[in-house]
Amino acid sequence: MSKQLSHVVGFDDAPFARSHRGDVLVAGAVFAGARLDGVLSTRVRRDGANATGRLAACIIASKFHAQLHAVLLQGIAFAGFNVVDLEGLHRETGLPVLVVARRKPSLSTIRRALLDHVPGGKRKWRLIEAAGPMEPLAGVFVQRQGIGETQARRLIENLQINGLMPEPLRVAHMIAGGVTTGESRHRA
Numbered sequence: 001m002s003k004q005l006s007h008v009v010g011f012d013d014a015p016f017a018r019s020h021r022g023d024v025l026v027a028g029a030v031f032a033g034a035r036l037d038g039v040l041s042t043r044v045r046r047d048g049a050n051a052t053g054r055l056a057a058c059i060i061a062s063k064f065h066a067q068l069h070a071v072l073l074q075g076i077a078f079a080g081f082n083v084v085d086l087e088g089l090h091r092e093t094g095l096p097v098l099v100v101a102r103r104k105p106s107l108s109t110i111r112r113a114l115l116d117h118v119p120g121g122k123r124k125w126r127l128i129e130a131a132g133p134m135e136p137l138a139g140v141f142v143q144r145q146g147i148g149e150t151q152a153r154r155l156i157e158n159l160q161i162n163g164l165m166p167e168p169l170r171v172a173h174m175i176a177g178g179v180t181t182g183e184s185r186h187r188a
Helices: 051-061 086-093 107-117 121-130 149-159 167-181
Strands: 007-013 023-032 035-045 070-074 097-101 135-137 140-145
Touching (some): 051 086, 086 121, 135 149
Antiparallel strands (some): 007 023, 097 140
């Protein structure tokens, strides 16, 4: 019998202008069960290569790290194409990592954009391939590292409080948008 994963952090990036260069805010919502327990934040480079390290450092340095059971990401890339190395984030934090998306992304479109327009696109594409295909789970699509399908499904279902998107990701989305633009809008 596996333990219940009740303490999680969900991360989403803030909106930014298409012309923006430099760092982009990433907000984290820490949940203990259905309760918001805290907020984390870091910054990652637009289309850069530091998302994995910044997220890991943010988690490890936080007072919440010892209680966390899992990390949820709103997509595998932040700030445009700053792709997270799921295996690296899992290894550095010691926590299972789940990428969650409402819809299955078009990998051919992503691959083309990465290889044709993004510095380091080949390396970033390899990270996406290494994460494996997105699989349908509990009404959303996921990639997972360090967690089995049954436990991942149970975790997501337990966190689907106000819709299909797990609550830590929905709240991280609202925090990131509200802090950056003055008010939250759109759904996660």
